[in-house]
Amino acid sequence: MARIFAYIVHKDGVADDTAAELVAAARKIDEAASPTAIVTGFGPDLDTTCNSVRGSYVEIWKVANEALAYPNAELVRKALAGILPQGCVLLLPHDHFGIDLSPGLSIKTNSAYVSDVVSIEGAEGTFLKLVRPEFGGQVSAHVRCDISSGAILNIRPGAFKAQETAPLNGVVVDKSAEIGALTAKRRFVETIAADGGGVDISKEPVLVSVGRGIQEKDNLSIVQELADAMGAVVSCSRPVVDAKWLEKSRQVGSSGKTVKPKVYIACGISGSFQHLAGIKGNPFLVAINKNPKAPIFQAADVGIVDDILEFLPELTARIRETC
Amino acid sequence: MEILVCARRVPDTSENEIELNSSGNDIERDDLVYSVNEPDNYAVEEALQIIAREGGHVTVVTVGNEDDEEVLRREMAMGANQGVLLSDEGLSGSDGKGIATILKAYVAKNRYDLILTGVQAEDGAAQVGGMLAAMLDYPYASLVNSIQVVDEKKLKVSREIAGGNKEVNEIDLPCVLSIQTGINEPRYVGMRGIRQVASVEIPALGPSELGVDAASVSEAAAKVKRVDYFVPAAGKGAEILQGKREEIIDKLIELMKAKGGLK
Numbered sequence: 302m303a304r305i306f307a308y309i310v311h312k313d314g315v316a317d318d319t320a321a322e323l324v325a326a327a328r329k330i331d332e333a334a335s336p337t338a339i340v341t342g343f344g345p346d347l348d349t350t351c352n353s354v355r356g357s358y359v360e361i362w363k364v365a366n367e368a369l370a371y372p373n374a375e376l377v378r379k380a381l382a383g384i385l386p387q388g389c390v391l392l393l394p395h396d397h398f399g400i401d402l403s404p405g406l407s408i409k410t411n412s413a414y415v416s417d418v419v420s421i422e423g424a425e426g427t428f429l430k431l432v433r434p435e436f437g438g439q440v441s442a443h444v445r446c447d448i449s450s451g452a453i454l455n456i457r458p459g460a461f462k463a464q465e466t467a468p469l470n471g472v473v474v475d476k477s478a479e480i481g482a483l484t485a486k487r488r489f490v491e492t493i494a495a496d497g498g499g500v501d502i503s504k505e506p507v508l509v510s511v512g513r514g515i516q517e518k519d520n521l522s523i524v525q526e527l528a529d530a531m532g533a534v535v536s537c538s539r540p541v542v543d544a545k546w547l548e549k550s551r552q553v554g555s556s557g558k559t560v561k562p563k564v565y566i567a568c569g570i571s572g573s574f575q576h577l578a579g580i581k582g583n584p585f586l587v588a589i590n591k592n593p594k595a596p597i598f599q600a601a602d603v604g605i606v607d608d609i610l611e612f613l614p615e616l617t618a619r620i621r622e623t624c
Numbered sequence: 625m626e627i628l629v630c631a632r633r634v635p636d637t638s639e640n641e642i643e644l645n646s647s648g649n650d651i652e653r654d655d656l657v658y659s660v661n662e663p664d665n666y667a668v669e670e671a672l673q674i675i676a677r678e679g680g681h682v683t684v685v686t687v688g689n690e691d692d693e694e695v696l697r698r699e700m701a702m703g704a705n706q707g708v709l710l711s712d713e714g715l716s717g718s719d720g721k722g723i724a725t726i727l728k729a730y731v732a733k734n735r736y737d738l739i740l741t742g743v744q745a746e747d748g749a750a751q752v753g754g755m756l757a758a759m760l761d762y763p764y765a766s767l768v769n770s771i772q773v774v775d776e777k778k779l780k781v782s783r784e785i786a787g788g789n790k791e792v793n794e795i796d797l798p799c800v801l802s803i804q805t806g807i808n809e810p811r812y813v814g815m816r817g818i819r820q821v822a823s824v825e826i827p828a829l830g831p832s833e834l835g836v837d838a839a840s841v842s843e844a845a846a847k848v849k850r851v852d853y854f855v856p857a858a859g860k861g862a863e864i865l866q867g868k869r870e871e872i873i874d875k876l877i878e879l880m881k882a883k884g885g886l887k
Binding site for chain 2 (some may be wrong): 309343373374375378396397400401402403404405406407408409413414415416417428430432433434435436438439440441442443444445446447450452453457485486487488489490491492493495496497506513523531532533539540542543544545552555556557558559563564571585586587588592593594598599600602603604605606607611612616619620623624
């Protein structure tokens with residue numbers, strides 16, 4: 302079986318949760334796998350991160366370079382292409398960094414590439430059987446991936462559960478000298494924090510959240526009226542912000558706000574994993590959607606298959622009458 | 625600025641429930657409503673806004689067959705100057721790398737300063753732009769949610785990263801960018817606009833005209849193959865409230881009171 306590596310995403314000296322999840326994914330490829338972690342960066346944060354994953358990995362490749370202080374995907378790609386052995390399998394999280402890095406890296410290393418892997422059903426010779434969702438999660442696909450010349454697999458964060466094992470006390474191997482000079486045609490300038498303006502949905506106990514099912518901007522009033530009747534606040538999913546119907550500060554999801562309400566009413570929201578990733582704290586989740594196959598019904602506690610344009614006004618009227 | 629936008633025709637998930645066919649190995653493709661992959665409209669709009677400020681042309685390209693011409697015509701109705709169809713004849717079963725290989729061959733025969741794709745298509749792979757850039761040795765940025773032309777040699781682009789934060793980068797031209805939805809408001813295309821471009825000639829180029837070895841982009845060459853589709857086993861799943869709407873509403877109100885959603 303090919304050697305397996307895992308790229309460790311980290312920030313401020315703290316490894317991402319995916320660091321341990323990628324070990325679990327590697328074991329699905331090969332039960333006996335002992336994947337090697339690769340940590341790129343610079344300075345004390347890099348060493349802190351390397352040390353922090355010694356419990357999960359027996360070997361950690363440290364790649365220190367001032368140019369890698371910020372994870373610019375073009376520079377990281379060059380560093381990885383320089384040190385990865387031919388034919389290996391590299392696991393990364395399918396996040397804004399993995400999406401940026403992996404397709405190009407697969408070309409440079411002549412490896413197969415599969416993104417957003419949610420399950421690994423096993424290996425057969427040089428083939429892996431993988432599962433990835435399509436059509437916004439309405440259906441999934443089995444994918445057969447030929448890893449005979451290596452593979453880059455982007456693993457969905459949260460899809461594999463980190464396993465409790467005895468700490469491994471791994472060894473940090475400094476690979477910094479093996480990468481050449483790093484220059485890029487894309488240069489990191491700065492990060493700009495999300496606009497803090499508007500309502501702070503992250504602290505609200507009850508959210509009435511609206512998605513594409515609202516169809517038109519003018520229909521938003523029925524959602525606001527329900528929220529008003531409940532004493533709740535309106536939040537939304539990405540398509541509503543993309544259409545500029547509500548401000549970005551109301552968006553729940555991995556590219557928006559993380560919320561921790563007690564009750565979350567998802568109205569006309571299909572339930573993409575990016576949206577669900579923004580809902581923490583295990584709230585009582587009610588989904589109202591006219592498509593009975595919408596993935597939101599898998600995540601919800603209670604589901605109602607109905608058209609929100611008809612259902613919500615009646616619900617609002619009843620709450621006003623009785624509460 | 626010469627801009628190429630890569631677009632694709634996909635089953636429209638806002639118009640269709642995607643279901644399995646009777647043999648249970650593929651999605652039911654009869655009666656599917658197709659439209660332009662939504663992020664691609666944002667890419668075309670962004671290209672049109674750039675040439676309105678900087679001058680230049682927008683070409684829209686797709687890899688497909690004559691059915692996919694409608695995508696090109698729609699984007700031309702938005703204002704793109706030209707549409708080009710890269711025929712996928714004999715290429716069914718090709719993977720993302722196969723698509724990128726065909727696009728690379730087309731780009732290599734032309735000159736573009738900027739190549740845009742939508743962030744992802746219905747398969748959610750988000751791969752062709754990054755692969756194309758690597759094949760061309762152009763720089764690449766994904767999830768782009770703003771573009772500013774600095775001068776004729778570089779752009780300032782921001783990428784959407786976690787938590788709604790933005791990562792600002794300077795990127796040299798020529799480059800490839802994958803465009804995130806919400807970067808702009810794609811203009812409306814009316815029937816009149818579509819009619820105006822209905823008879824425009826759309827050049828179609830096959831692998832031989834592009835100088836692509838058909839074997840290199842065939843199903844046999846694909847390292848990644850979809851075996852089948854399936855409906856993922858339901859987890860615990862929601863308790864679906866049944867009954868008349870009024871009964872459901874009363875039950876829901878009771879539940880929300882119990883969970884602290886109503887005072």
